[in-house]
Amino acid sequence: MKISAIVPLYNGEKYILDTLKHLERQIYPLHEIIVVNDCSTDRSAEIVDTFIANSRIKTSHIINDRNSGVSYSRNRGIRESSGEAILFMDADDLAHNRLTQSHVELWENVQFRQRWVLSHSAFQQMNEQGEVLEGVFRFKQVSPEEILGYEIVRNYVYLSGTIVDKEAILAVGGFDEKLTHCEDWDLWLRLAVRGGFLYHDDPLVLIRRHNNNASSTIESVTAGERRVLEKYDASFLQEAISKRKLPEEKNIVDYVSVMYRLERWELGYDMISKLLNIQPDSISGYLFKGMYEVHQREFKKAILTFQKALAIDSKRCEILNNLGACYLSLKNSAEAKKYLFRASELLPNYMDANKNLLIINANTGETPHFTWRELRPVLLTYS
Numbered sequence: 001m002k003i004s005a006i007v008p009l010y011n012g013e014k015y016i017l018d019t020l021k022h023l024e025r026q027i028y029p030l031h032e033i034i035v036v037n038d039c040s041t042d043r044s045a046e047i048v049d050t051f052i053a054n055s056r057i058k059t060s061h062i063i064n065d066r067n068s069g070v071s072y073s074r075n076r077g078i079r080e081s082s083g084e085a086i087l088f089m090d091a092d093d094l095a096h097n098r099l100t101q102s103h104v105e106l107w108e109n110v111q112f113r114q115r116w117v118l119s120h121s122a123f124q125q126m127n128e129q130g131e132v133l134e135g136v137f138r139f140k141q142v143s144p145e146e147i148l149g150y151e152i153v154r155n156y157v158y159l160s161g162t163i164v165d166k167e168a169i170l171a172v173g174g175f176d177e178k179l180t181h182c183e184d185w186d187l188w189l190r191l192a193v194r195g196g197f198l199y200h201d202d203p204l205v206l207i208r209r210h211n212n213n214a215s216s217t218i219e220s221v222t223a224g225e226r227r228v229l230e231k232y233d234a235s236f237l238q239e240a241i242s243k244r245k246l247p248e249e250k251n252i253v254d255y256v257s258v259m260y261r262l263e264r265w266e267l268g269y270d271m272i273s274k275l276l277n278i279q280p281d282s283i284s285g286y287l288f289k290g291m292y293e294v295h296q297r298e299f300k301k302a303i304l305t306f307q308k309a310l311a312i313d314s315k316r317c318e319i320l321n322n323l324g325a326c327y328l329s330l331k332n333s334a335e336a337k338k339y340l341f342r343a344s345e346l347l348p349n350y351m352d353a354n355k356n357l358l359i360i361n362a363n364t365g366e367t368p369h370f371t372w373r374e375l376r377p378v379l380l381t382y383s
Contacts, residue, residue, distance in 0.1 A: 001104050002031035003163060004083030008073035010038040012091035013047055015208065018130075020051050020059070022094045023087075028101035031083040033059040036073035039066060044091075071175035071183045078166065078174055086164050088184075093160035094126075094206040103163045106198045115144050117168040117195035118188070120157045121204040128210040136203050137376075142244070144196025149241040151192050152229075153254040154373075155185040161205030168194055181224030189228065222261075229262055249275060253284040257373050260288070265295055283309045284374065287319055294370055299326045317343045318371040321353045325368035333360045336368075347375075 005023050009016060016035075023033055033055075035048050045063065052059045062080060064073065078086055087103075089095060103119045110116055125133040139156040150156060172190040175183050191197075229237070241255045252275050259268035269292040276285045286309035293302035306323045309316060324339035337360060343353035352369040359366045 001085055001107060002083040003028075003085045003087050003100055003104075004077075004081035004166075005030050005033045005087040005089055006074055006077035006081065007033065007035045007089050007091055008038060008070045008077070009035050009040060009044055009048070009091045010067070010070070010073075011040045011042045011044060013040075013042040013044045015092035016044055017047050017051060019089060019091055019094060020048070020055075022097070023089060024055055024057050025097045026095065026100045027097050028104050030057055030087070030100060032081065033057055034077045034081055035059065035061050036077045037061060037063045038068060038070070038073050039064055069177060069180070071177040071179065075174040075177065078169060081166065084166055086166050086169060088159050088162050088164070089205075090160045092208040092210075094130075094208075095161060096202075096204045096206075098202075099161055099204040100163075102200050102202060102204055103198075106200055110198060115196050116165075116198050117191050118157070118162060118164045119198035119200065120162040121200040121202060123158050123161060123205045123207055124203045125209050126206045128208065130206075130208075132206065133209070138201060139199055140201075141199045142197075146244045147197045148189065148192035149244040149251075151185070151188050152232075152237055152240055152258060154376075155182075155188065157184070157188050157197065158205070158207060159184040160207060164191065165195075179224060179227065181221045182228050185225070186228045186231075189232075226261055226263075229258065234259070234262075234264065234267070249279055249282055249284070253282075253288060253374075256288050260291065260295075260372065265292060268292065281312060283312045283316060283319075286312075287316070287322075287374065290319075290322060291370070291372060294322065294326065297329075299329045302326050315346060317347045317350055317353065318373075318375050320346070321350065321356065321369075321371050324353070325356055325370050328356060328359065328368040336360060350375075 007019065020033065023030060037045055048061045052061060060080065062076065074088065087100065106119050122136050122138045124136055127133060142150060168191060172194060176186050179186055237258055238255050242251050244251060252271055256268040256271050272285055272288045275282055276289065279285060286305050290302045290305035293305060303323060303326045306319050309319045310323065320339045320343035324336040324343065327336035340353050340357050343350055344357060352371045355369045359368065
């Protein structure tokens, strides 16, 4: 398998050399590396050219005529590539030296090769200094028929370290250059309609977290998610989610979470109410019922609903946070602190709970932060 690595670059002088060296050290050699420089104004170009002069891997340095964005840069790299598969790698992330070898083994051992369009792996995070952070972000192998439903609910595929069949990516039109956020997720959804995703459970890539990809973008990402989901009608989304080999309760709850993100609150609430009539012990049912009540600003009702969930599982951090946020909305800081401290104690890097505690301690008067979906097993770090 000939693999072309595409690295979009904009003012990445601090990390680009390390990223390229890790690509060069792959046990299964890359066919080529293509760096697409989006008019960097720092020393990035000089660093890349020096690497090329000494590299044993064919490396191209393409410079855009004008600053055109990361999606344009990736699409240009795809068009210029000569491999049969594309490895995406951001200019500050690092590939394990077994990354390409592990992915190729996945592709070689799978039956019905044409049913699969992408391979990805577990990953870890690191800070700006390259220190690996605690926790491994994992998914699981699912069938081609299931992956679209999983991806609609939440993006499980991190861009860096993912390998995509070039023919498939060209067939679905590449990255949507009109999107400024969630452009990778948008592409994964279109690819998931076409075929399955292979998964390797070893963490084969390190994702760098720093202030340039921090929480200032969270609102923009949320808006970007909605823009992507709005490309599909509700019946399409529901059908895809229901194809997952999961309990019916889970598929219903996850579909409701998507409807909430699309501001289809009444539709989602109707489904949750029906679920709770059938399964009155559904923690997730109470969580999403409470979210609807928060949206309606019925905080006293939401408190009662969240407490029903907490009576079933006292360690659900999103419920603890939302209870605290409800009390904070009702100006009851003392009661809010009890739940928020517990959430922060269980998950020290839980952003919403920590922000809410800061609101209380600094008396900022800021609007409380609610968590609008179920938490991941391991939380992303944003700074």
